[in-house]
Amino acid sequence: MNKLAAKAASALCTLGLSMALATSVYAAVDRDAIIERIKPHGNICVEGDETCGTGAPAVAASAGAAARSGEEVYNRFCTACHATGLLDSPKFGSGAMSARADEKGLDGLLASSISGINAMPPKGTCNDCSDEELEATIQYMIDND
Ligand code: HEC
Structure with missing residues (x-):
């Protein structure tokens, strides 16, 4: 292998490695971002609904409407x-x-x-x-x- 070819091979190696690293970092960021995006914006609990979790404020059915x-x-x-x-x-x-x-x-x-x-x-x-x-x-x- 001549010097130029060796250099090119090592450059390719470094590039490959950093791309692999970057991809996995992006994948982690993406997943968190997606979870953040799709999570419910809050818990609404309609009065009388016993399946509601505790702590959620009860909203009277059809309040305001x-x-x-x-x-x-x-x-x-x-x-x-x-x-x-x-x-x-x-x-x-x-x-x-x-x-x-x-x-x-x-x-x-x-x-x-x-x-x-x-x-x-x-x-x-x-x-x-x-x-x-x-x-x-x-x-x-x-x-x-
Ligand atoms: C998925 C179908 C379906 C829908 C939608 C539906 N009903 Fe019914 N309803 C039935 C059936 C079936 C019965 C008969 C039940 C029995 O007595 O076996 C019934 C019976 C009733 C009765 C008589 C109850 C009794 O004690 O005899 C009332 C009153 C009633 N429905 C009102 C409503 C109202 C008001 C709505 C809309 C807000 C509605 N239904 C929507 C299927 C439906």
């Missing part, structure tokens, strides 16, 4: 099942909800809507609905039954 009408909530959340009677839900406009209201009363229907009943998920999937909004929604369903 104007209550939605029964019609709005129905069209956004409940229609998915109740419009067609999916999963044997009381079908909108069929008289089935009124029949249940006669049997259980509005309070009874509200209670089962909040907790969920059989195939119906808690709050009918409107997780940020207040009790008042749910009640207005059930009333809307009864009024249009």
Whole structure:
């Protein structure tokens, strides 16, 4: 090997080594940066949610937001099942909800809507609905039954 070739080989070696080092340093920095970027910005705990960790401030459901009408909530959340009677839900406009209201009363229907009943998920999937909004929604369903 002549002198020039030896020099070139050693330069290449140094370059390779420093690139390997630099890559691993960057990889570590990237990972931390990513973890920092994707971590939640805070913990919001909705009042009544018992799965929340301790220490997170409780925020009243729908605090600050104007209550939605029964019609709005129905069209956004409940229609998915109740419009067609999916999963044997009381079908909108069929008289089935009124029949249940006669049997259980509005309070009874509200209670089962909040907790969920059989195939119906808690709050009918409107997780940020207040009790008042749910009640207005059930009333809307009864009024249009
Ligand atoms: C994933 C489908 C689904 C969605 C979405 C849904 N429901 Fe239901 N709902 C059901 C089913 C199924 C039943 C019948 C449960 C039973 O009695 O077995 C039911 C029953 C009810 C009842 C009667 C409860 C009782 O005690 O007899 C009310 C009131 C009700 N739903 C209101 C709502 C409201 C209000 C919403 C929207 C905020 C909603 N549901 C969204 C499936 C759904």
